[in-house]
Amino acid sequence: xxxxxxxxxxxxxxxxxxxxxxxxxxxxxxxxxxxxxxxxxxxxxxxxxxxxxxxxxxxxxxxxxxxxxxxxxxxxxxxxxxxxxxxxxxxxxxxxxxxxxxxxxxxxxxxxxxxxxxxxxxxxxxxxxxxxxxxxxxxxxxxxxxxxxxxxxxxxxxxxxxxxxxxxxxxxxxxxxxxxxxxxxxxxxxxxxxxxxxxxxxxxxxxxxxxxxxxxxxxxxxxxxxxxxxxxxxxxxxxxxxxxxx
Amino acid sequence: xxxxxxxxxxxxxxxxxxxxxxxxxxxxxxxxxxxxxxxxxxxxxxxxxxxxxxxxxxxxxxxxxxxxxxxxxxxxxxxxxxxxxxxxxxxxxxxxxxxxxxxxxxxxxxxxxxxxxxxxxxxxxxxxxxxxxxxxxxxxxx
Numbered sequence: 001x002x003x004x005x006x007x008x009x010x011x012x013x014x015x016x017x018x019x020x021x022x023x024x025x026x027x028x029x030x031x032x033x034x035x036x037x038x039x040x041x042x043x044x045x046x047x048x049x050x051x052x053x054x055x056x057x058x059x060x061x062x063x064x065x066x067x068x069x070x071x072x073x074x075x076x077x078x079x080x081x082x083x084x085x086x087x088x089x090x091x092x093x094x095x096x097x098x099x100x101x102x103x104x105x106x107x108x109x110x111x112x113x114x115x116x117x118x119x120x121x122x123x124x125x126x127x128x129x130x131x132x133x134x135x136x137x138x139x140x141x142x143x144x145x146x147x148x149x150x151x152x153x154x155x156x157x158x159x160x161x162x163x164x165x166x167x168x169x170x171x172x173x174x175x176x177x178x179x180x181x182x183x184x185x186x187x188x189x190x191x192x193x194x195x196x197x198x199x200x201x202x203x204x205x206x207x208x209x210x211x212x213x214x215x216x217x218x219x220x221x222x223x224x225x226x227x228x229x230x231x232x233x234x235x236x237x238x239x240x241x242x243x244x245x246x
Numbered sequence: 247x248x249x250x251x252x253x254x255x256x257x258x259x260x261x262x263x264x265x266x267x268x269x270x271x272x273x274x275x276x277x278x279x280x281x282x283x284x285x286x287x288x289x290x291x292x293x294x295x296x297x298x299x300x301x302x303x304x305x306x307x308x309x310x311x312x313x314x315x316x317x318x319x320x321x322x323x324x325x326x327x328x329x330x331x332x333x334x335x336x337x338x339x340x341x342x343x344x345x346x347x348x349x350x351x352x353x354x355x356x357x358x359x360x361x362x363x364x365x366x367x368x369x370x371x372x373x374x375x376x377x378x379x380x381x382x383x384x385x386x387x388x
Contacts, residue, residue: 092345
């Protein structure tokens with residue numbers, strides 16, 4: 001299983017955890033990936049996740065390309081929305097599906113475009129289990145590995161400010177798709193923001209559960225692909241309106 | 247001028263109404279009251295055209311036609327606001343429906359796979375081949 005090199009391994013972080021079992025979280029962890037038209041990358045993302053985890057659930061949000069086939073071929077369980085609903089809706093569907101799985105202990109939300117590092121997810125799971133915290137948020141601003149560029153930095157920092165003001169939590173990053181959520185925490189929230197505003201909503205609702213949470217430094221791999229897929233600055237206007245008008 | 251105060255207050259009220267948490271029935275009632283008032287005003291202004299100009303002069307608008315235009319702008323704003331909210335609620339319902347379909351289909355597929363996994367385990371056992379344990383068969387499902 002370990003013979004194949006892990007593509008995202010850049011900083012040699014895997015070396016430190018190489019002594020421990022790379023599949024230590026495989027049994028009780030469900031990876032939840034909202035999937036929408038990511039045909040070219042989803043296969044690789046799922047295949048690499050499969051080296052560490054047994055349970056990978058992709059929620060296809062009405063893709064019009066070959067995303068479903070690519071994800072299934074790589075070994076993911078693919079649930080299909082009949083129509084496009086949005087990333088928040090896909091996450092909520094994933095949470096509700098995992099709720100029906102008796103062995104599910106933890107959920108990891110992961111982006112389909114390959115900008116998250118699996119090693120970060122593994123370390124976040126280690127932290128969640130060691131310190132018994134219910135929620136671990138990934139943050140790209142806890143160290144200087146990630147350089148999003150100044151426009152994106154300003155937009156993201158504004159989003160962080162808005163999120164902290166509305167949620168009462170003190171996070172350093174918002175709209176980071178990598179999160180570890182214990183199953184009981186996930187079952188206590190219902191996301192109603194179908195589109196991108198869910199990223200603020202999820203912090204708000206998890207915060208309200210009063211369960212212990214942490215932030216964990218992660219690196220985001222801004223590849224040309226993920227940049228081209230990334231949210232435009234204008235979309236932050238949509239997020240604000242979605243949050244204000246219900 | 248009175249008209250400016252009236253218009254600004256009306257726009258603010260519509261804005262607040264838009265940001266207010268949803269109250270389904272009161273919403274509908276307000277829409278209907280608004281429609282009722284609209285019909286009354288329309289009839290009155292047809293029967294007594296000079297009435298509009300009189301009101302307009304009273305609150306500092308030159309002509310009745312201008313007052314009509316202002317009222318139209320407000321009515322349009324209200325219409326946009328209520329339509330947007332109805333859309334949001336409609337979308338929420340569609341989401342719930344779609345999610346139910348997705349989860350029901352997933353459940354059916356999982357049940358089928360579980361049955362198939364058990365079947366193949368049984369067949370292998372019956373044919374004397376070393377059968378994989380039940381646990382292994384079930385793992386294929388997840």
